[in-house]
Amino acid sequence: MNTVQGLWQGFQVAFSWEGIFFVFIGVTIGTLIGMLPGLGPITAIAIMIPMVYGMDPTIAMVLMAGVYYGAVFGGSTSSILLNAPGVSGTVATSFDGYPMAQQGEAGKALAIAAIASFTGGTVSIILLMLFAPTLAQIAVSFGPVEYFALMFMGLVAISSLSDGSAIKALISGVLGFMAVTIGIDAQTGTPRFTFGNANLLEGIDFLVVALGLFALAEVAFLIKNRNNVGIEKTQNIGSLKLTRQDVKEMTGPLLRHSPLGFILGVLPGAGATIASFISYITEKRFSKKPEEFGKGSIKGLTAPETSNNAATSGAFVPLLSLGIPGSGTTAIMLGALLVLGINPGPLLFQDHPEVFWGVVASMYIGNIFLLILNLPLIPYIAKILKIPRPLLISLIIMFCMIGVYSISFNIFDLYLLLAFGFVGYLFRLFAFPAPPFILAFILGGMMEQSLRQALTISNGNFMILVESPIAIGLFILSILSFAFPFIKNRKIQKA
């Protein structure tokens, strides 16, 4: 079956009343889940599995996929408005989205996020449709060595995530690294830095760190500065309309990060979170005005928002063409396929083309739904900012707590959340940047594990790191990205 026939078949499923209905339900649930901090798509989809039992497999997958990409789409809202990322893939969105909202441009920030999400999602579906079987090869081309190189490339950029002192950024990064080593070490099974506390065995959840360092720290700061003027400005939603200049700013990142996010999404284990970070830092690295990043840069908002949605669609490549789940959420969908009587594997594409094409076709519709669902709602959603300060602050705290508690229903996580909130507050007080912490936390864990996996395989020989062409390429890119700002400075000086 060729692409056209397949897609035709897929659209027939997706355009049936059932298809349209369930895409709509899926993306609506997804958006809502995404907007509430902490409630991730994993839980939602797991709860759905018994409900979709007995349903047509394609329709069930269409529904669950809708929840998945809908959540990443909607997750940007709370990142931008409240600095409280709804899902882990939208943490980087808050770096520039929240400052924009602070400057009275919440409406514009949300509109940019919606357009970036839509573009990233749609471009990536086109790529998925055209190249899925070929891309499956890329998905399995990354072993421990290649992952190490990829994470290395991300971490090299840590120093660039600070506005001022690079030393402070590095200290923040090292602390993030340290935090991620807490818990049972995967390569030896030994607990590290748990101090005999069973609650720490599983390590610290990413959301606890993100909500503490960003949302709670922000809340603490709002309380501290409650008497300052300028609140009127913050409460201003601003216009939704984008100027020609805005669109021009967005075009570059949209074109760059749709494919980049997609490829990173295709890699099992990388996913939307890592994609959004890597996009953000590369955009900043190669920007002509890196000093604008973190202060409400349109490029800084567009890059991660495009990338995380592109990565979400990309994650369907290994799932649907190889039967390999690349993330927690796709792993659950793999389980769901089994329940539905479909064996996910390399033959799914041949044996059940209707599932593959149905999901692809539904994603086109789903993305359009998301756009028309989100854009008109922006003025209403942004009104959150008009809620009186004391009430809004209590609401943010409450949502953070519910979100964190719902990760594993463990009170201990709430204490951790408070602790990270306090750390975040100290960071702000002494002008330490928080993004390097979270970046090191996210990339560091995987980087350490891949390095040690690689060294186990090579019996401790470090040469294994430079035996892979992909890894060598990534190392060269890391060096270039490190050197780029210096070269650029010299050029400017010469001129």
Place this chain on the structure above:
Amino acid sequence: MKRIFALLLLIWVISSLAACKQETKSKSGEEKWVPEKAIEMVAPAGAGGGWDTTARTVAKVFSEEGIIDEDIGVVNKEGGGGAIAWTYIHNLKGSNHHMFVSSPPLIFVPLNGQTELTYEDFTPLANLIADYAAFAVRADAEWDNLNELFEDMKKDPESISIVGASAPGSMDHMQFVKIAKEAGVDVTKIKYVSNQEGAPLTDLLNGSVDVYSTGVAETVEQVKAGKIKVLGITSPERLEGDVLSTFPTALEQGIDATFVNWRGFFGPPNMDEDAIQYYEEKFKELSDSEAFAKIRNQYGWSEMFMGHEEYKKFLKEQTEELTELMEELGLAQ
């Protein structure tokens, strides 16, 4: 006067109510214990894993087939490889309305020293299903059976790496160790790589590692597509199914060892005898139902029912066997 009268009335009402309760209790002792409220079924891991799937499907069949009338709520309690949930259930001593689903990690995790609790601290109710391990290599690998692989491992254990999704000292590692040891491999030298974030299968397919230690079900589709081959599985006999029946067991290759990934349910300590009996019967009914047979089929699980007493005996044997193995590897704490 009025007040004293009211007090007396109150005492009379309370005592008669208490007597009433007493009566029903002794009555139910003669007849049969039935749940008095909703049952809480704990999956000691996050949503979507093996424990969660088992709990959710079991709860569903219990309700839909009308085997248990009371509501059954599935609760996820993630953390510590199960230890958080075990502590939670352990604190509910004597409750007849709580249980959790478990499998071999209930033996591994205590041996690794991550919790003080062992299966003996709980009430084994019934085992339901069994899963078996499969050892797979790339389709173009030089080995065609377990003996060829183990011969090479005996010569040079450091040249071959094994990947699995669990930590060293847990399932994917130990199931391989158990079979390899029986074949005469120096198991202290086995190179085990744990890949918990991405997919271990990827590492096998791209050639980073040589052998993938996993569950039988995970290999079927890849074998069908000709990407990998299964050198051996750990079941006592060949399994049923198109592809499954082509997988040779370790036993038939002359390696006298099996490994079963059992899955069953446990209650808190000091559960009432009547309640244990009740659940044992209900799990038996579930295991024999057509609806559950269908689910077993879908997930590739084998039937393995054991009641309370039999299960206890089985767990004791398993623990002894695995303790010995972990001590040899220096992993037991």
